[in-house]
Amino acid sequence: EAGVAQSPRYKIIEKRQSVAFWCNPISGHATLYWYQQILGQGPKLLIQFQNNGVVDDSQLPKDRFSAERLKGVDSTLKIQPAKLEDSAVYLCASSLGRDKLNTEAFFGQGTRLTVV
Amino acid sequence: GDSVTQMEGPVTLSEEAFLTINCTYTATGYPSLFWYVQYPGEGLQLLLKATKADDKGSNKGFEATYRKETTSFHLEKGSVQVSDSAVYFCALGNTGGFKTIFGAGTRLFVKA
Numbered sequence: 407e408a409g410v411a412q413s414p415r416y417k418i419i420e421k422r423q424s425v426a427f428w429c430n431p432i433s434g435h436a437t438l439y440w441y442q443q444i445l446g447q448g449p450k451l452l453i454q455f456q457n458n459g460v461v462d463d464s465q466l467p468k469d470r471f472s473a474e475r476l477k478g479v480d481s482t483l484k485i486q487p488a489k490l491e492d493s494a495v496y497l498c499a500s501s502l503g504r505d506k507l508n509t510e511a512f513f514g515q516g517t518r519l520t521v522v
Numbered sequence: 523g524d525s526v527t528q529m530e531g532p533v534t535l536s537e538e539a540f541l542t543i544n545c546t547y548t549a550t551g552y553p554s555l556f557w558y559v560q561y562p563g564e565g566l567q568l569l570l571k572a573t574k575a576d577d578k579g580s581n582k583g584f585e586a587t588y589r590k591e592t593t594s595f596h597l598e599k600g601s602v603q604v605s606d607s608a609v610y611f612c613a614l615g616n617t618g619g620f621k622t623i624f625g626a627g628t629r630l631f632v633k634a
Contacts (some may be wrong), residue, residue, distance in 0.1 A: 414534045431614070437621075439621065439622070446627075447626060447627070448611055448624040448625055448626040448627045449566070449624045450623060450624075451622075451623070454621050461621070462621060465571075497565070497566065499566075499622070501622075508621075510554070510556065510568060510571060510615065511568075511615075512568070513558075513565045513566040513567070514565060515564070515565040516565050
């Protein structure tokens, strides 16, 4: 079974530039998550999709971050404009998400973003 | 809201020592509980899980028991190896929104 695919693996941009990350979840997984993991901290949920609808985006800085999941499969996360404090690893995860027994999240390798 | 608290690290042990990493949670309902591991330079991997009270999850010599009365899910291993050096995250699967909430992580160093 193919895992969660993310690209790019690494990205370096200057502050105020824009950047986009892509995620392809495990086939058949209804729930997709984007997490931000700052060095030395646990992953923080940015946004959660159930199919192509947003379930939770309460911690997404909506003035600069946006995400979409067209057709309920792939997803993109965009930052525009980037700030220095956005330097982190952005993790995409997916889960079956249909019931309590299927909340296990499977993670991609992540995209390491460095804003200079 | 739901949350996870785990012991601060880093934890430094000698090879073959006994490991305990404490984890407690706050949640409504009956969440699933997980331990994830992140090896250097790699993504998060599920280590073990438990879906109901008194369940014991186990994998690769690691164990954790879902204790509803103490709202805990402590990770244990009887004899650690250098290859166990990693960051360990306790997490819960929120039953309301099916989302995974993570603790801050505990870094483990095992020296030969």
